[in-house]
Amino acid sequence: MRCRKCAHPAVIKMPRHNISLCKDCLTEFVHNQVRRAVKTHRMFTTDDRILVAVSGGKDSLTLWAILLKLGYRADALYVDLGIGEYSIQSRQKVQRFTDTVAATYQAKLHVHTVEQEQGAGIRELATLVHRPTCATCGTMKRYQFNRVAVEKDYDVMATGHNLDDEAARLLGNVLHWQTDYLDKQTPALPASLGGFAKKVKPLYRLTEREIAAYAVIHHIDYIVDECPMAKGSKMLAYKHALNRLETESPGTKHTFYLTFLDRQAKQHETSGKIAEQDRQHLRPCTICGQPTSTEVCSYCQMMAKAAVAAQRG
Amino acid sequence: MKTVEVGGSTVHCKPACPGLMIRPAMKVLVSNPRQELEVPGPTRVQQLLKRLDLTPEAYLVIRGDELVAEDTVLEDTDSIEIRSVISGG
Numbered sequence: 519m520r521c522r523k524c525a526h527p528a529v530i531k532m533p534r535h536n537i538s539l540c541k542d543c544l545t546e547f548v549h550n551q552v553r554r555a556v557k558t559h560r561m562f563t564t565d566d567r568i569l570v571a572v573s574g575g576k577d578s579l580t581l582w583a584i585l586l587k588l589g590y591r592a593d594a595l596y597v598d599l600g601i602g603e604y605s606i607q608s609r610q611k612v613q614r615f616t617d618t619v620a621a622t623y624q625a626k627l628h629v630h631t632v633e634q635e636q637g638a639g640i641r642e643l644a645t646l647v648h649r650p651t652c653a654t655c656g657t658m659k660r661y662q663f664n665r666v667a668v669e670k671d672y673d674v675m676a677t678g679h680n681l682d683d684e685a686a687r688l689l690g691n692v693l694h695w696q697t698d699y700l701d702k703q704t705p706a707l708p709a710s711l712g713g714f715a716k717k718v719k720p721l722y723r724l725t726e727r728e729i730a731a732y733a734v735i736h737h738i739d740y741i742v743d744e745c746p747m748a749k750g751s752k753m754l755a756y757k758h759a760l761n762r763l764e765t766e767s768p769g770t771k772h773t774f775y776l777t778f779l780d781r782q783a784k785q786h787e788t789s790g791k792i793a794e795q796d797r798q799h800l801r802p803c804t805i806c807g808q809p810t811s812t813e814v815c816s817y818c819q820m821m822a823k824a825a826v827a828a829q830r831g
Numbered sequence: 832m833k834t835v836e837v838g839g840s841t842v843h844c845k846p847a848c849p850g851l852m853i854r855p856a857m858k859v860l861v862s863n864p865r866q867e868l869e870v871p872g873p874t875r876v877q878q879l880l881k882r883l884d885l886t887p888e889a890y891l892v893i894r895g896d897e898l899v900a901e902d903t904v905l906e907d908t909d910s911i912e913i914r915s916v917i918s919g920g
Contacts, residue, residue, distance in 0.1 A: 519900045529898040530891075538900060575918050683919055730891055730916040734898045742862050742914060757917050761888040 530731045533768035541735045548732045551723040552584050559706035561718040566673035568592040569715075571663045572615075572627075574608030576733045576740045577678030579615050581721055583738055585676070586623040592676070594620070595666050597659050598631040600639025601747060608741045615739065628670070630662050636821065638828070641747070646827040647820050651747040654820065661817035664808065667715035674709075679719040682726040685771040686756035688778055702792060704782065710796035713809045725771065726757075855907045861885075863915040872909065877901040880913070889917050 519528040521540035528538035539547060555561065562568055568585060572578040572594040585592040596612045599605055609629075616627040633639045636658075638646070644654040667675040684703070691699045709716040721729060733740055748754060763770045802808070803815035810816070856869040861883070870879065876892045876899055892899050893912040905911060 519902045528900045531901050541898075576916070577918070682917070725888075726916040726918065727888060727891065730914065731898055734891060734893060734896075734914075737896070743865070744863050744915075744918060748919065751919075753919055754917065757919075758886075758889070761886045761917070764888045765886050 529735065530728075532728065534725070534764070534772050536768075544728070544731060544735065548724060548728060549584065549588060552588065552720050555705060555720050555723050556718075559704075559718065561676075561706050561720060562590065562674045564589055564591070566591065567671070569628075569663070569667045569670070569672040569675045570594040571659070571675065571677045572596050572612050573678075574611040574741045575678070576730050576738070577680055577683075577721060577726070579611070579678075579738050579740050580729050580733045580736075581676060581678040582615070582625075583619060583736065584732075585720070586620065586625060591625075593626040593628065593672070595628045595630065595663055597662050598629060598633070599655060599658070600631070600633040601641065601745065604741075604743065604746055605639075607743075611739055611741050619738075628666055630666065632658060636824075638824070643820070643824050646824040649820070652751060655747065657816050657820055661808070661815075664713075664715050665806075668713060668808075672715065674716040674718055676718050676720055678721055678729075680721045680724055680726050680729055681771055681775060682757055682760065683753075684719070684722050685760055685775045686753050688775055689756045689760065690752060700778075700782075701795075704779070704792075708793045710793040711800060711809055713802065713807060714796070714800075722775075857905055857907050857909045857911055859911045859913060861913045861915075863917070872907040873904050875901070876903050876905060879905060879911075883913070885913065890915055 519531065519538050520526070521528045521543050522537040523543045524540060526540035526542070528540055530544055531538045568590055570578060570582045570585065570592050572582055573596070578594075582592060582594050594612070594616070596609060598609055612627065616625075620627065632643075636643065640655050640658060641651055643658070644651040647654065663675055666672075684705075688700075688703060690696075691703065705719040705722040707717040732738075760771050760774075796809070799811050800809040803810045803818055804813055805818040806815060808815050808817070812819075814822070856871045859868040859870050859879075860866075861868065870882070874882070877887065879892070880887050880890060887901070891914045892903075893914060894903070894905065894909050899905075
């Protein structure tokens with residue numbers, strides 16, 4: 519199989535674009551998709567300070583690598599969730615990437631250790647507050663990433679969400695007709711009011727397979743094993759279902775999510791609408807000051823509940 | 832020799848003593864869930880995935896540390912990793 523662009527030996531076939539690409543042309547393709555995403559949604563410029571949320575997985579480390587290569591000022595934050603061997607290994611991967619790649623760009627890694635700062639790992643916290651571990655983890659990560667981005671004056675926070683993540687999330691929202699969530703499912707969320715960092719997803723045009731291929735050919739050493747807490751999650755079921763459809767009908771995920779974005783953009787100016795809604799409904803949390811729709815934010819409620827449960831023993 | 836189910840397919844497992852095998856087979860490591868298999872070659876990447884009933888969109892095939900395309904012929908002497916690309920809960 520030959521590369522459609524340059525006729526060198528291909529390393530990947532991409533049925534959704536009806537092309538096969540060699541290493542160099544895949545690299546160019548991935549960079550162009552990120553450039554296009556950044557430009558289309560005015561995510562950031564080379565003057566902005568970006569905080570990348572890294573987990574040690576392929577998406578976040580690849581995102582950090584690409585942003586640095588494209589000349590952006592990108593630091594990263596790793597949240598150590600204290601999930602036994604999985605967290606130990608993922609932290610090692612992040613540290614190694616920082617030392618061998620990011621450091622050559624003078625990029626910095628911030629680390630937040632949940633066990634150290636909150637007094638218990640994410641599994642213990644989930645047990646204390648009687649919530650699923652993934653939900654507890656989501657609340658923790660969203661809170662800490664936003665907090666660090668705001669406290670350390672980053673202009674924007676970037677996550678490694680890809681086309682598969684967004685298509686699976688869209689499928690879940692549509693299956694349950696969660697229309698409120700659909701409005702906020704966009705690759706760029708504005709810093710609508712004080713205390714909220716701007717959030718962007720520069721990999722939303724790329725599939726997991728394309729990102730993993732980029733990571734392999736650029737020798738990005740990421741944690742291949744899945745988080746043990748994610749086993750049996752609905753998101754994984756949606757992803758498997760979409761991949762079955764994609765194999766039968768290439769381009770399904772792309773058409774599903776990008777057509778949704780096109781229609782959303784035609785319907786209203788998304789970021790303006792979200793900013794306006796946020797200003798109307800959000801206020802500072804009475805405990806931590808971060809924006810929330812209730813008196814006390816979900817993170818502070820969760821931590822208060824955990825503290826009470828821990829005292830009861 | 833032990834056999835295991837991967838996807839909908841029965842595949843031979845690595846025997847306790849490889850020296851007892853009549854003919855060599857390529858070593859295949861599948862991630863998530865992690866399994867070590869031995870599959871007779873030669874075979875093309877796409878045929879290997881089909882045989883193991885793995886969705887091509889959800890996997891990459893790596894020989895040594897090189898990514899290989901779907902029409903690549905894999906030999907008995909090759910060491911192969913079939914890496915799942917799906918992540919996230």
